[in-house]
Amino acid sequence: MSDYKDTPIIQLAVTVAGHLQQHDIRVILVGGLAVEIYSENIYLTNDIDLVNTSYHPPAAINQAMSEIGFFKRGRVYVNDTTDICVEFPSAPLSVGDELIEETTIIEVDAGNMPILLARDVIKDRLAAYFHWNDKPSLVQALAVMSKHAIDTAELQAFCQSEGKADEFAIIEQLRRSLDKQALSSMEDIETFIIRQTIEQL
Amino acid sequence: MFILRGILRAETQEKILIYLLVRGSGYGKAIAEFYELSPNATQKQLARLEGDGVVVSRLVGKLREYQLNPRYAFLQPLKELLKAALAAYPEKVKRELTMTRNRPRQAGKPVLPAR
Numbered sequence: 507m508s509d510y511k512d513t514p515i516i517q518l519a520v521t522v523a524g525h526l527q528q529h530d531i532r533v534i535l536v537g538g539l540a541v542e543i544y545s546e547n548i549y550l551t552n553d554i555d556l557v558n559t560s561y562h563p564p565a566a567i568n569q570a571m572s573e574i575g576f577f578k579r580g581r582v583y584v585n586d587t588t589d590i591c592v593e594f595p596s597a598p599l600s601v602g603d604e605l606i607e608e609t610t611i612i613e614v615d616a617g618n619m620p621i622l623l624a625r626d627v628i629k630d631r632l633a634a635y636f637h638w639n640d641k642p643s644l645v646q647a648l649a650v651m652s653k654h655a656i657d658t659a660e661l662q663a664f665c666q667s668e669g670k671a672d673e674f675a676i677i678e679q680l681r682r683s684l685d686k687q688a689l690s691s692m693e694d695i696e697t698f699i700i701r702q703t704i705e706q707l
Numbered sequence: 708m709f710i711l712r713g714i715l716r717a718e719t720q721e722k723i724l725i726y727l728l729v730r731g732s733g734y735g736k737a738i739a740e741f742y743e744l745s746p747n748a749t750q751k752q753l754a755r756l757e758g759d760g761v762v763v764s765r766l767v768g769k770l771r772e773y774q775l776n777p778r779y780a781f782l783q784p785l786k787e788l789l790k791a792a793l794a795a796y797p798e799k800v801k802r803e804l805t806m807t808r809n810r811p812r813q814a815g816k817p818v819l820p821a822r
Contacts, residue, residue, distance in 0.1 A: 634810040637810075638809040638810040638811070639731070639809055640808060640809040640810040641805055641806050641807070641809075642806055642807075642808055643810055645806070696802065696806055697798070697802075699805070699806075700798075700801050700802055700805045700806065703729075703805050704729070704790060704793060704794070704801065704805070707728055707729065707786060707789075707790055707793075
């Protein structure tokens, strides 16, 4: 019986990805855990989202996951010893209208993790903010931006392609303000965004 | 907590208006649950505000969604007043009003408290 009670989430993600790789199932980490890694633990999550880029059928994933003690419940894979769940959002990898063709592998304490590039994690969170007015996603994007640069021209082009050209200046201003204030916790960034949101009502 | 006592008729009205100001729109049940208000009292005040032209509503399926009336003659000064009242609200309430998750989450994916 696989016991993950004391397994940190990043270690678990590395374990799952590594095990799937042994079955030739290639996965890329996306979503909240990618934010957690790139924000250097400013943001914390309980979900592992992995996109299967080798297009293996669900049965193959079910089999491989069951070998490490994860079983499907609805759309997610769970294990009784942990609250952490694993999900496989549909391929292909994309953010907004753009297909993602470049990913990377980062080295974490637990091993190597295939993952989106930081700039695509930023874009993914900004897309959620643009299209759902999801403020937590804006906070997460800024948290990642506080640790990883994104080319200004690329950011502007992305805002334009999402139909939010007017948001670029706002996001740049937020980023500069956060840098100036050297805000380093999720709570600080949230407080800052809350203040800005209320001022602009 | 009733910041605009003396200007508004009821505390519930203030809470409704601040909710709609920050979130843009809302359903009566959601507003009542957010503030732990009586659903009946909330619906009553929403009806009054709508009757007075301060809010408008539309049916979304079987539910009635409310928003501040964009045609309300005194919308801008009302917003400024509500913003001033909101500034006096506890940080926790401001955070919960503002930092709501709106992006979709897969059906069946458990919602767990943040680590």
